[in-house]
Amino acid sequence: MAARNNSTTSSVGAQQRDRKRSVAEEPVTSVLSGGDVPVPRDGETWDADEEVLAALGYKPEFKREFTLWTTFCVSFAVLGLLPSFASTLYYGMGYAGTAGMTWGWLVAMIGIQSVAASMAELCSSMPTSGGLYYAAAVLAGPRWGPLASWLTGWSNWFGQVTGAPSVNYGTAAMILAAASIQNPDYVPNDYQTFLLTIFIMIIHACMASFPTRWIAKVNSAGSTFNMIALVIVIIIIPAACDRTAHGLSKFNPSSAVWGDIYEGTSYPAGVSVLMSFISVIWTMSGYDSPFHLAEECSNANIASPRAIFMTSATGGIFGWFLQLVVAYTVVDIDTVLGSDLGQPFAAYLVDVLPKPVVLAVLSLTIIAGFAMGQGCMIAASRVTFAYARDDCLPFSFLLKKVNTRTRTPVNAVWFNSLVGCLVLLLIFGGSIAIGAIFSIGALAAFVAFTIPIFIRVFFVGNNFRPGPWNLGRFSIPIGVVASAFVALMVPILCLPSVTGSDLDASGMNWTAVVYGGPMILVMIWWVVSARKWFKGPKVNVQHMMLGNEGAVIEGKEAGSGSEDGEAVVVDGKGKAT
Template structure:
């Protein structure tokens, strides 16, 4: 028997609970989306306020609208581009690109083609499932129903590992750049692991405070950081070319710029065959470009998310790829000696700074390093912002221990401040790896790359296979190119996962300090959470779960008559 209708002005009490008047109804079937309610049909969600198309879609996916939508396409792109942090990322990944295969920009060109295919596939999926949980939520909806819980569990954890390693990794880079700058100006100072850890901690805390502010301030600051990052990148680019005095500064330089044959040449710095070394060097490009997924995790804080989010993902990947390529060109034509950079005769601990010393005079090196360090701070801030939203979203699904705490949204700031706090604490634990040496802390760079690309690719794989006939694309999609681009991205990631675990030396030269610990740091925890699932978690974890009150969900003929409808018309 259907309950009596509730008029827009009526308030009634049932079982000592007040139910406010219904103003809107969201008919899930009209929104063309698979969600936590699927495969049930005829479900209507009733709410006590007017809803727009963005909130209707989030409700249809099974979640309340708890975060304010302050991001526009441009502020979303600005945040994402700042998180990409091309200038500090290039500086941080010298170890994984130039010091692996040489100065040639050729690895960047090849890698960016495949990375863009991964980004395009992810953008298409984000348009269909614009929620903060991102690719793992999409995985849960596209995986075979029988294995939905396991694959979503796996995708959630791999993406979470990616997110929580980002901010401490960038904070460590920022601290290293700042201390290298101080060391460059002081002949008596040499940075220690303790100094880098302490400064990284301070950077993390400042970023945490900024990420906990009301969103209207955060979005403005993100837009500001985007313009600063672009400006700093252009300034350093001009300095490298216009301030190039390498003929005066380096004995090995006989011309102002390298010849084409030198700039594009490959110098194998490892003990592996050159073809394999070429692929290993992709780590630098992959890590540099791995931040383009961040708009996905801010989908519930963005207007017109089903269109703005995929556009921001593609814009970040394409613009970042093009600008990064020109920056690689500048490095290739000005760098004097890869071996001298690797030797780090100045003891700076930053190969990017050692490279600039070969090319520019003292004042320009100081200015360029300062701009790079500031950009690195902005990047750390945006990494923490994104990762805190991921922790919030996954806690909402009951995935993490202590989820009831981390999913709370502060009523004043309307931001998940507890999620920010736990991410900082975990980041501090990861930063302790600095005391185990550069190779250990460097492992989190590889972990971020593998974890990110695994998470991005799982929903694409299921979209192409088990959900080939059931996937319902959003308003932004690849059309007839969806399948070929999807298969290219899947093949690329499958090839790169084992390669990213290779050390740069082998045989008798391979010892603990030269070992690539990525396999242990990533696959170790993933093995543990997999065991946890089969031993215990499968009993209670069934995939993403709705946090909408049961009293607000109406089935079939029980739909309430009153209130405005949000269905096909609102969706358009």
């Protein structure tokens, strides 16, 4: 009887192997072993996208209603060039002046585009909602994978969860600045800014709880408006510029725009330019969104990496045009930075444009900022869901639930909103304190972006199995540039703008504390407890195990191919390493 049962089981396994391809035949780098064969439950069928996801160890849970265009729209909305530029003008212009905005932007984009290209290559090979966190676990291997995944995941989450609050804070500040322009007797206070930002957060949380199809349409419209508004602003500012009212020429001379470095910090000019990169990095940190939406995108291992690369490239080009427009038309940097309006971009517009045009440009920027905050909320909720699915976060049992009606991670949306509202209490700590959320978003995001890229370049090498979208022989050199750029910028982003006796609590750069403090707690948690139970991404799809073709395994741990549930890297020939 036992022999007969074994024979029947082997026959079932053989039939399943004939029906489904093994992991080694899929264009993925997976936590599963190369010979494992994911199998659907009874009554289920998988399309090509779902087979790729199953080869990565996950069962399909979302509707794939995003396309290349709608995924790009969410990503471009998160990038939000116009509102991002407006929100971070204080750093871009205030640290190095127009030189940092012109050639400084170009230098920064070399590093940023390298990071985006390397990330897109990882996305093509591992198109999951976990994204960078999953990639770090697989690429670092059995010994270091859990720790690399833990650090990447938490750093990325810190960047994601502060995205919507920082964007919405900037939007609220612009709304109140517009009110001040309309009524000069009105001066907004911190309490009003806080309440307005919270109100915007609640609206976005409601919108992010919609079904995927609705979210795609809303973000497509928002992103389209964002692009149109950006082009309008780039055209309207030089066309309506009224610098002659100040007794100046129509535009600043090129020698001043490209050559004069504003002394906005206590450091040498070169360091000041590097410090101004915070504006570029924070503005250009939204292109990872297609990675986190990969499980909701059709043809994900091609469409998602394309969306990543397109977002960064398009944002870099149009962002530079916007920088040039402002650099050539700004009247006085000191006036812009010290205005009572509390919003440098609004102060700049008041200096160079007639009042009706100022209000029109601010209105376009505010609407674009609203769309950007919505995109940030969506991307962050997918990251939270992915990490909760692997029990990485507190209350994971609630956060990993997908709403049965909307088929979206509603619990994750509202959890992120609550955390974001608590972060916004920094408003009452002053401009330096709330400004830390911008540095955190830039620093946390790029640390998470680069950990798996660094591992892939310096430790995995040719054992990485690229997906259909890849960089070919340029993969390693581009990855080296990306890693070097972030290694340079991490300490730069933590520098205060003043030094010596001028440095006090009000001038301190709190990024190292606000980001470093939680990361230290995360590391303590790892040492004390998490290293004992956290093993990286958890497989939740049934699969036939390598070397035991007759047995269908109900996946629970990462890397079913090894006895202790550790991750396995599959090389280009489908061999486990």
